Amino acid sequence: MRRRVASAAKPNPAHVALAKLENTLRDRLFVCTQNVDSLHEQAGSRNVVHMHGELSKSRCDTCSLAPFDDMNLYEPPAKVPRCECGGRIRPHICWFGEVPFELDRIYRALDRCTVFMAIGTSGVVQPAASFVAQVNGRARTIYVGPENPANASSFTRCYLGKAGEVLPTIL
Secondary structure, three states, rough: OHHHHHHHOOHHHHHHHHHHHHHHHHHHHOEEEOOOOOOOHHOOOOOEEEOOOOOOOEEEEEOOOOOEOOOOOOOOOOOOOOOOOOOEEEEEEEEOOOOOOOHHHHHHHHHHOOOOEEEOOOOOOOHHHHHHHHHOOOEEEEEEEEEOOHHHHHHOEEEOOOOHHHHHHHH
C-alpha cells in the first residue's frame, strides 16, 4: 500500500528548490531525509542520504544481499518473497526501533556544517531531532514547517508555513 501511494506522489516546490540549491552548491549541500519516498530525486537532487531507507528498494532480512530496486506491491494474497539464502525480502526502510542508515556519514556532515536547516520535522523523532543540538553554537540553524517543532528553541530562526511555499522564497 505504501509503495502504491508513494508512486502517485509528486515533488513539491520545496523539493525543486533544494535540487536547484544542490546544482549551485554541489557537494557543499548535504541533503539528509527521514522520508522514504524518492521525491528529492524526482525533483532533480542527486546526492540524498535516506536515513530511514528507501521504499523503492528491498533487501534480504537475513544475508548481506545489497539493497535492490523494487517497486513490486506484494499485496495479499501474495506470499512474502524469499531470497536465495531463504531469508525474507523486506522493504529497505528503517522500522521503529532499528538503527537509521548512514549515521556515521550524517555525523561527519554535521561536524562540518555551517548552516543547518530542518524542514517539516516534528523535532521529536530521534536521532534526527538531536542534529540541531549538535551544530548549535557554530552553525546558523533554520527550521521551516507548518508548526513549531518540539525543539523550536534550538533554532536560530523558524519560518512557519508549508515548505513548498516558504522554502523557495527563503532560498
